[in-house]
Amino acid sequence: MHRSDYAEKQLRIMQQIDEDHTLTQLASAWLNLAVGGSKIQESYLIFQDLSEKYPMTGLILNGKAVCCIHMGNSDEAETLLLEALNKPAEAFTSRSYACKRASSAENSFERAVQSVA
CATH class of the missing domain: 1.25.40 (Serine Threonine Protein Phosphatase 5, Tetratricopeptide repeat)
Structure with a gap:
């Protein structure tokens, strides 16, 4: 920081x-x-x-x-x-959904890396 x-x-x-x-x-x-x-x-x-x-x-x-x-x-x-x-609430919720999907993808990637290591 x-x-x-x-x-x-x-x-x-x-x-x-x-x-x-x-x-x-x-x-x-x-x-x-x-x-x-x-x-x-x-x-x-x-x-x-x-x-x-x-x-x-x-x-x-x-x-x-x-x-x-x-x-x-x-x-x-x-x-x-x-x-x-x-701004309407949906302008922020769609971004929140995208962030959750990205976080899920990152977690899946980390698990895949650990399984290969």
Whole structure:
């Protein structure tokens, strides 16, 4: 936790695999937020790009709002947060279901690795 040096190392690995992948872009945006300074604008642009490619989610809205807060744009941040609060519940439950499936797949992979070892 709070190891931006380690996160940056992992991000470089992700970028070598697929720089344009959505998870790589999200990791880049989060790392830029952690680093701060001029990187905040880069994070905002990544979240903006994701909001144009995909349906608006609470994750994207909150990311953009945090960027706005860091950049001193509290009016836009408030608008984004209110929009995030007004998202229907199914926008969050579908992501929760996807996370549960990913966790289940990870557990299955771990069991398979242990059985081979």
